[in-house]
């Protein structure tokens with residue numbers, strides 16, 4: 640599944656992989672995690688960036704799942720490094736096509752796909768990184784994956800942190 644959005648977007652959001660809803664509808668972030676992503680729009684809107692302008696995609700292009708029995712509910716399964724690596728050329732093509740100023744890295748899978756297997760989201764979240772990726776200099780801001788906010792015990796604290804990481808990035812673009 641390809642990403643969605645404008646090829647002239649100023650910001651690219653990179654998530655993990657499509658979920659059940661995304662797989663059905665053929666668009667990234669249309670399920671529960673996407674609702675949270677909508678909240679990021681506010682941060683970008685305050686920086687004068689039209690939220691509709693963001694290009695949204697995933698590191699892994701297919702829905703990876705386990706299923707107890709045929710026709711039972713498909714349950715999200717974290718992609719392996721091998722699967723993430725296999726999808727790398729598609730993500731690289733999107734990075735080359737979209738002329739964004741900033742990539743928001745949503746969680747560990749996206750981070751490892753873009754920045755290598757030593758990536759640790761807890762160490763770099765909210766910081767602005769400048770890295771050479773597939774031969775291009777990119778500016779990136781990592782934050783946690785929106786699903787981790789939905790799972791957190793202290794949801795408010797997780798939510799505040801999730802919003803404040805890209806907020807720093809949005810100010811940078813203002």
Ligand code: URA
Pocket residue numbers: 654655656657658661666667668669670672673697786
């Ligand atoms: N939906 C997506 O498209 N990507 C994620 O990482 C999570 C949910």
